[in-house]
Amino acid sequence: MNRRDFLKVATVGSALGLVTVTKTVSAAVTGFPMPQVRPKVKDGDLDDYLQKVRQFDEDHVGDVYFDEYNWGLLKSSLERFVRMQRVVGHGNFYLLDFDDALQLAKTYPSVGEFTIPELNFLETLFYEQAAIYGFYGEKPLKNLTDRIPLREVVKVPDSGNYLYRGKPVETFEAIRKILGPEVILTSGVRSVIKQFYLFLNKAYVSGGNLSRASRSLAPPGYSFHGISDFDVGQAGFGQHNFTERFVTSNVYKTLRGLGYLTLRYPRDNLLGVRFEPWHIKVGTRV
Numbered sequence: 001m002n003r004r005d006f007l008k009v010a011t012v013g014s015a016l017g018l019v020t021v022t023k024t025v026s027a028a029v030t031g032f033p034m035p036q037v038r039p040k041v042k043d044g045d046l047d048d049y050l051q052k053v054r055q056f057d058e059d060h061v062g063d064v065y066f067d068e069y070n071w072g073l074l075k076s077s078l079e080r081f082v083r084m085q086r087v088v089g090h091g092n093f094y095l096l097d098f099d100d101a102l103q104l105a106k107t108y109p110s111v112g113e114f115t116i117p118e119l120n121f122l123e124t125l126f127y128e129q130a131a132i133y134g135f136y137g138e139k140p141l142k143n144l145t146d147r148i149p150l151r152e153v154v155k156v157p158d159s160g161n162y163l164y165r166g167k168p169v170e171t172f173e174a175i176r177k178i179l180g181p182e183v184i185l186t187s188g189v190r191s192v193i194k195q196f197y198l199f200l201n202k203a204y205v206s207g208g209n210l211s212r213a214s215r216s217l218a219p220p221g222y223s224f225h226g227i228s229d230f231d232v233g234q235a236g237f238g239q240h241n242f243t244e245r246f247v248t249s250n251v252y253k254t255l256r257g258l259g260y261l262t263l264r265y266p267r268d269n270l271l272g273v274r275f276e277p278w279h280i281k282v283g284t285r286v
């Protein structure tokens with residue numbers, strides 16, 4: 001794949017407030033399109049920035065999109081991940097690493113081998129600095145082939161999810177002791193592959209807008225679900241567990257009152273990520 005064509009940058013907003021992609025960044029001079037990387041938001045940009053993260057699921061001027069070629073690769077890779085998840089089941093898919101996924105795709109005709117352009121696409125997306133499309137968080141999983149050590153995780157009954165042994169499990173058990181079945185584990189350990197699937201799916205429903213996708217979901221490698229963090233929800237609250245309505249739940253209020261809600265992505269954080277009141281920051285495993 002020609003890395004130069006990887007991204008498009010939207011530069012002009014339409015009268016309707018919709019972002020229009022107007023130009024493909026040419027890398028003839030720079031070698032690769034590198035929109036300015038801003039590790040921290042400067043004062044002058046703050047209002048603009050906050051508007052974006054508060055209206056996280058909308059297109060904004062300056063958002064970065066996949067170009068047409070990579071949009072095609074996004075779709076074909078995503079479809080392959082969907083078929084793969086069907087073959088291995090949801091539980092195993094949470095833990096699947098890159099090498100095993102490649103092998104599995106090769107073995108099962110119903111999944112089909114990844115093409116070279118797809119592999120280049122996935123590799124470029126993984127190793128590209130997410131800051132170029134507006135995600136400023138850390139990257140706990142540095143290698144595409146990083147594995148979830150199976151001995152270090154446990155399946156949490158009735159949740160379909162896994163947690164790392166040590167502090168993550170202990171934290172969840174403590175929470176469970178306080179709230180009982182009212183609190184549920186909505187997402188635990190997620191491998192690079194699972195994060196790829198979630199992120200590509202979000203980018204797909206966002207029309208190829210990488211910036212918009214990364215305001216809701218950490219790009220592959222950047223998710224702390226890969227090393228420790230997890231999401232909690234209120235039983236029976238359904239999709240509201242992933243909206244701001246979660247702050248009205250008893251689970252949120254109780255955990256907040258007890259100091260359990262150390263959030264990875266607090267309101268108006270400067271990491272380029274929406275407010276996620278359900279995402280518990282564990283940090284280290286031990």
Ligand SMILES: [Zn+2]
Pocket residue numbers: 187225229230231278279280
């Ligand atoms: Zn989370």
